[in-house]
Amino acid sequence: MFSKRSIRRRFLFQLIVASAALVLLFSSFLYLFIKQSIYDEKQAELIGYAENISSYRSLLSSQQGNADTLMGLSVELITLNPNEEYLEFHETTHHDKTTSLTLIYPFDFAKSSYLKISRDITPTKRLLRKILNSIFLINAVGFVVIILYAIAFSKMLIAPISSLSRRLANMNEHLIRPIKVEQLPDEFEPLGETLNRLMGRIQNFVKYQKELFIGAAHELKTPLAVIKLKNQVTLLKKRTPEEYIEAIKVTNQSVDDMNRIVANILNIGRQEGAQLEAPxxxxxxxxxxxxxxxxxxxxxxxxxxxxxxxxxxxxxxxxxxxxxxxxxxxxxxxxxxxxxxxxxxxxxxxxxxxxxxxxxxxxxxxxxxxxxxxxxxxxxxxxxxxxxxxxxxxxxxxxxxxxxxxxxxxxxxxxxxxxxxxxxxxxxxxxxx
The missing domain is CATH 3.30.565.10 (Histidine kinase-like ATPase, C-terminal domain)
Incomplete structure (x- = not known):
């Protein structure tokens, strides 16, 4: 679709890479933020249960009559040999593909007993997967919209250049028309003015080259006509040596005139070569x-x-x-x-x-x-x-x-x-x- 030197190709490639990286980073950070928020809520819930058991010896001391919150909850009393008081959370995936979140919480330091409170978070994991899929789906749609917009936007940006290229391609030395800069976007107005100045110089160059060609032909024709006429008159009858010498002098004078014209024309070529010299x-x-x-x-x-x-x-x-x-x-x-x-x-x-x-x-x-x-x-x-x-x-x-x-x-x-x-x-x- 585009050549390797195409600006649109490079622009779209860089935009696709940048947009893909942005979508990936945004989706990842959003998912991690949602996941961490949900896990923080689950951990806070387990800590609340552990504190109720330690303080009131009951799970429902602060949530009377709300037994639904205990579904999927498992409480055990275990004995450990910890060096210090600590909280520990860990997540476990079981053979039946369920997942549980476990909290180890100090219960009785004298007896080195701890509460092991586990909660089934399989529905939460499914919810997080759905959220992740939804985030990537939404961002993928947004990514496609961005690319389509970028293609349309890049086409809009190069439209003035394409228009200028078509106009310049259809021009020749006989049909050079200035570009109407007032019809160009503000960003392309300096380019239009530069092209108009360039076309003006081309017009002057073509004009002067035509005048130079016609003028050179005319200037060279005159001394040639003088030489021919003088020779024809001289050959009509026999002349004295002095008259022949005079005719040759006139001929030489005409030749000198032609030499000056040719020398000046050569100077034009030398000047064009000098224009190519490095400043x-x-x-x-x-x-x-x-x-x-x-x-x-x-x-x-x-x-x-x-x-x-x-x-x-x-x-x-x-x-x-x-x-x-x-x-x-x-x-x-x-x-x-x-x-x-x-x-x-x-x-x-x-x-x-x-x-x-x-x-x-x-x-x-x-x-x-x-x-x-x-x-x-x-x-x-x-x-x-x-x-x-x-x-x-x-x-x-x-x-x-x-x-x-x-x-x-x-x-x-x-x-x-x-x-x-x-x-x-x-x-x-x-x-x-």
Whole structure:
């Protein structure tokens, strides 16, 4: 009915064992309590008879006219050699399968005589057996009811999971619908929200992959068309060596364009491999200072200035450093590309609550915020490039659980603000020295 890995199977097995042990213990303790109570009453009765005989020399001195209580009662006077005064009860089973309860009670110490009072308790034993059978029967019925309820309850618990599984099994990349979390039990609402976020990422991935495929085909088609057209024109008639050289240069330029497209597509594959790397502990501020040193020299060579302002002094994160470096490199390269000569680029970090925010602000022409610049092959302005850098940065940010955004500056200066937010769950602040 259930596989060995089934949660229901383990739940029902553990419940059956626990319920059986509980029923057995409860039945045993209840039976022992009832039995002890009845035996205590029988022993007290025998002691009462013995005290009446010792004190009044009569069994009925305290129970006049109640002769029924003497049925099955046997009284003897015996002689023993005891070391001290004592009471002794013992139970005896006879050949005729009757059972008697016997009391040895001191009668005359001077003569070492004792009363031996026996009572037939066979009806009491039968009553106790009936009580025991009734207890186990009632508890067995209760045990079956518990198991049936547990089966129904476990089925009810896994019903939301089964419903989610059926919905997910019927989905494909063309038909992904979010789960209505308000229809789920409260305990499964976080799972529904997590699945919705996952499906959103899958939708974006499928969307970008389609755009990447179409964009790559389009981008590669253009230089190929240029090469073919240039070659066809060149072959129409004989040309001078200079004209052939010019045609070859155009062809080489088109080949270089295709090489850049292929290289960027390969970078996407490398990034997907980097996402599989094991996260490592790294100091975010130390990584920022390294990039600041590298790009300061590039900015100087282009007559531009790179300013940095990093807070706090140290911040530890557990992530794929390769992906973080890819994001930072793209931010700084774009800022350097679009910032005119003589202008300044600001590279900074600061705390926002428990998160750390990394920003790169340039003084370029800004962006069109109505365009999804993170889509593949989307280019801004008249600068050269394939249009895959921000797409790669977006994918890397999603892989490390960070948030990435691109907007125009709002501090009165023309330019673009690129922001990366690393959540606190990835990071911890080091104590200041």
């Amino acid at each position: 490592a502990e790294a100091d975010i501020i130390a990584i920022l200072r390294k990039w600041e040193g590298d790009f300061s020299l590039l900015a100087q060579s282009e007559n531009k200035k790179l300013l940095s302002r990093f807070e706090p002094d140290a911040f530890i994160a557990v992530l794929q450093v390769t992906l973080l470096n890819q994001i930072l490199q793209n931010f700084l390269q774009n800022a350097l590309k679009f910032t005119p000569e003589g202008k300044t680029i600001l590279f900074q970090s600061y705390l926002n609550g428990a998160d750390i925010v990394i920003e790169v602000l340039d003084e370029g022409c800004g962006i069109d915020e109505s365009v999804d610049l993170f889509a593949p092959f989307i280019r801004q302005g008249n600068k050269s490039g394939v249009g895959l850098g921000l797409f790669l940065a977006k994918s890397a940010a999603e892989a490390i659980g960070a948030q990435i955004s691109l907007s125009n500056r709002t501090d009165g200066i023309d330019g673009t603000l690129a922001r990366l937010v690393l959540p606190s769950k990835l990071c911890c602040l080091l104590p200041q020295r």
